[in-house]
Amino acid sequence: MSARHKVLLLDDDQDLLELYREMLARLPSQPEIHTATSGARAISLLESEPFSLLISDLNMPKMDGLQVLTIVRRKFPQLRTAVMTSVVDAQFRTRAYAMGIDLFLEKPNTSQEITFFLDCIESLLGRELDGGFRGVQSKSLVDIIQLECLSQSSSVLKVTNGALSGKIWFNNGDVIDAESQDLGGEAAFRKILSWKTGNFEILPADPERPRTIFNSYQGLLLESAQALDEAQAQVPEGESAPSPEAAPVLAAESPLAALARFNGVEFVMTVRAGGKFDSWSAENPEQISQWVRQTMQRFRALGDGLQAGQLSQLEGLGPQCHVALVSKADNDLCVGFHRSLSQDLVRETMSKIATKWAS
Amino acid sequence: MGFLNLLTKRGQTGATLVRLPTGSFTLDPSGRIVASTLPRSFPVGKVRQIGDLVLSTFQAAREAGIPLTELIADYAALKLTARELRGGAIIFLAPRSLGQK
Numbered sequence: 001m002s003a004r005h006k007v008l009l010l011d012d013d014q015d016l017l018e019l020y021r022e023m024l025a026r027l028p029s030q031p032e033i034h035t036a037t038s039g040a041r042a043i044s045l046l047e048s049e050p051f052s053l054l055i056s057d058l059n060m061p062k063m064d065g066l067q068v069l070t071i072v073r074r075k076f077p078q079l080r081t082a083v084m085t086s087v088v089d090a091q092f093r094t095r096a097y098a099m100g101i102d103l104f105l106e107k108p109n110t111s112q113e114i115t116f117f118l119d120c121i122e123s124l125l126g127r128e129l130d131g132g133f134r135g136v137q138s139k140s141l142v143d144i145i146q147l148e149c150l151s152q153s154s155s156v157l158k159v160t161n162g163a164l165s166g167k168i169w170f171n172n173g174d175v176i177d178a179e180s181q182d183l184g185g186e187a188a189f190r191k192i193l194s195w196k197t198g199n200f201e202i203l204p205a206d207p208e209r210p211r212t213i214f215n216s217y218q219g220l221l222l223e224s225a226q227a228l229d230e231a232q233a234q235v236p237e238g239e240s241a242p243s244p245e246a247a248p249v250l251a252a253e254s255p256l257a258a259l260a261r262f263n264g265v266e267f268v269m270t271v272r273a274g275g276k277f278d279s280w281s282a283e284n285p286e287q288i289s290q291w292v293r294q295t296m297q298r299f300r301a302l303g304d305g306l307q308a309g310q311l312s313q314l315e316g317l318g319p320q321c322h323v324a325l326v327s328k329a330d331n332d333l334c335v336g337f338h339r340s341l342s343q344d345l346v347r348e349t350m351s352k353i354a355t356k357w358a359s
Numbered sequence: 360m361g362f363l364n365l366l367t368k369r370g371q372t373g374a375t376l377v378r379l380p381t382g383s384f385t386l387d388p389s390g391r392i393v394a395s396t397l398p399r400s401f402p403v404g405k406v407r408q409i410g411d412l413v414l415s416t417f418q419a420a421r422e423a424g425i426p427l428t429e430l431i432a433d434y435a436a437l438k439l440t441a442r443e444l445r446g447g448a449i450i451f452l453a454p455r456s457l458g459q460k
Contacts, residue, residue: 064376091379091436091454098435284424291423295416299432302412306405308379309435316420316427323425336425343431 005031005052005125010042010068011084012060020055020084023114027122039063039071046076052125058085058092066092066307069099080124084117098309141193142221144200149173149217154205159192164359166192169209175220176211185212186220193224195359256280259335259357262349266321266336270357273330282336292334296327313354315346324350326357333357377401379437379454386410388446397452413441413448 007024011017017035024033031052036042040063042054054072058065069081082103083096093104102124108114141159145168148155152173159166166180166188178189213220256268260280267282269289277289295314303311314325322337324346335353337346377400384395390410397406413430420427432439440451 059376066376087376089378090456092376094454094456095379095436287423288425291419291425294419298412298416302409303432303434303437305408306379306434306437308437311432311434313431313433315429315431315433316425317429317431318420318425318427321425323427 005029006050007031007033007053007055007121007125008042008045008051009033009035009055010037010039010060010065011035011057012037013057016057023118024121027118027125029122029125031125039065039068042068043071043075046072046079051079053080053082053121055082055084055121058083058087058096066095066099069096069101070304070307073100082121082124095307095309099307141195141200142225145175145217145221148202149175153202154207156203156206156209158201158203159195160199161195161358164195164355167203168192169206171205171207171209171211173217175213175215175217177209177213186215186223189213189220190224190227191359193221194227259333259353262353264338264341264345264349265353266338268336268353269334271332271334288334292325292332296325296332300327313347313350315343315350317343317346322346326350326354328354328358377405380452381454383449383451384410385444385449386414386447388414390414393447409439409450409452410448413439413450417441417443417448 009017009020009024011020014037017037021033021035024031034045034051036045039060042056045051046054056065056068056072060068065083065085069083072079072081081101082105083101084105084107085092086107088106096104103120105117105120106113108117144157147153148157148170150173154171157168157170159168164181166178168175168189169177175189178185178192180188180191183191215223256270256278257280259265260268267280267288269277269279269282269285269292271277271289271292275289275293277285277292279285279289282288296311299314300311303309311327316323316325319339321339322341322343323334324337325332325334327333333354335350337349341349378398380397380401382396382398384397384406385393387393390407392403392406392410395406416430417427428443430439430441434455436455438451438453438455440453441448442450
């Protein structure tokens with residue numbers, strides 16, 4: 001028997017909170033409903049005990065819903081979040097989803113909409129119960145795959161790693177197919193297994209998926225581990241291991257040089273959290289690394305302040321060279337391009353470089 | 360029916376949500392706003408914050424040896440484009456809609 005879900009409702013209108021509390025209490029999973037009339041109170045409650053779901057209004061005095069969600073997404077990344085609002089506006093919907101909420105619902109008007117609202121919330125709580133690896137960092141992909149296989153699951157494991165994403169299909173505990181970018185089958189499986197970090201989501205089974213992998217999951221995991229070990233063995237100490245399929249190429253040169261092979265690239269630089277950097281062909285790396293770090297930090301802070309969502313890329317065009325900056329985890333990547341490249345070409349090339357960097 | 364009305368009675372009250380603006384504004388080299396097409400509802404403090412950041416980014420890029428004349432910041436819900444204008448800048452803000460790239 002699993003514990004009851006705890007749901008926190010946030011709205012500045014006490015009457016509405018009472019209504020929602022009554023409605024949600026009738027859900028089949030019978031969640032425990034808590035309420036808060038201000039963002040500050042909601043955050044205090046979230047800090048004091050674990051919740052499964054936060055349902056927040058957007059339009060509130062003092063701290064609005066987007067401000068609350070910005071804080072909540074950062075402090076409680078594993079918490080499911082839903083917005084329920086009467087502000088029917090595509091922009092707020094975009095911004096809320098950009099913050100990583102799970103659901104954006106309009107306040108129900110009719111009995112049909114109330115039923116829909118309750119179904120959505122029940123489904124969201126069910127997802128929590130069914131699994132999903134949101135925010136879980138202590139489990140490796142191998143653990144997750146083994147869990148799916150040992151529990152004879154039929155499901156689709158969706159894995160995202162920065163700009164990359166991949167899927168692994170399970171049928172009654174067997175790995176039947178995998179897909180990542182332009183790879184399929186076992187090659188895609190190995191590619192996904194080479195990723196060190198990312199997010200996981202268990203999606204419903206896809207019984208129509210044709211089987212392309214016939215190896216046992218133990219065999220697949222063993223082969224992938226061997227491929228990774230071999231690739232690791234070829235890398236000089238201090239450098240990160242390349243992906244198994246790229247191992248022969250990357251073993252001979254630095255990772256930054258591999259990123260610089262794209263047309264028009266003049267320099268490449270990565271800047272880590274503490275300010276340490278690696279650079280390839282940059283003329284004054286010290287100053288550029290400081291500029292990169294400071295600029296990305298300040299533009300990210302601006303995005304937070306405006307509640308404009310994640311900063312995906314920053315581009316600068318100049319008379320001497322163009323630059324493009326992206327972030328992954330707490331690392332920044334800056335690539336300098338020849339000034340003759342058009343902005344579209346800079347963007348397209350940077351997207352490829354960022355994908356390669358993320359992998 | 361009174362019950363259902365209660366669910367939607369609000370929405371017009373306590374509007375503290377700030378829409379991301381569409382429009383542009385121009386700064387002189389000292390950071391003063393000389394022209395703006397941004398809606399008045401968008402706080403001046405935020406406009407200044409954006410302006411200061413853009414001007415200081417151009418300045419810091421010059422000092423780092425990579426002078427820039429244009430900056431494009433892509434946020435999930437907003438695109439910010441800034442062009443350098445003889446020490447000042449013109450800055451365009453354009454919110455994104457769902458699915459827009």
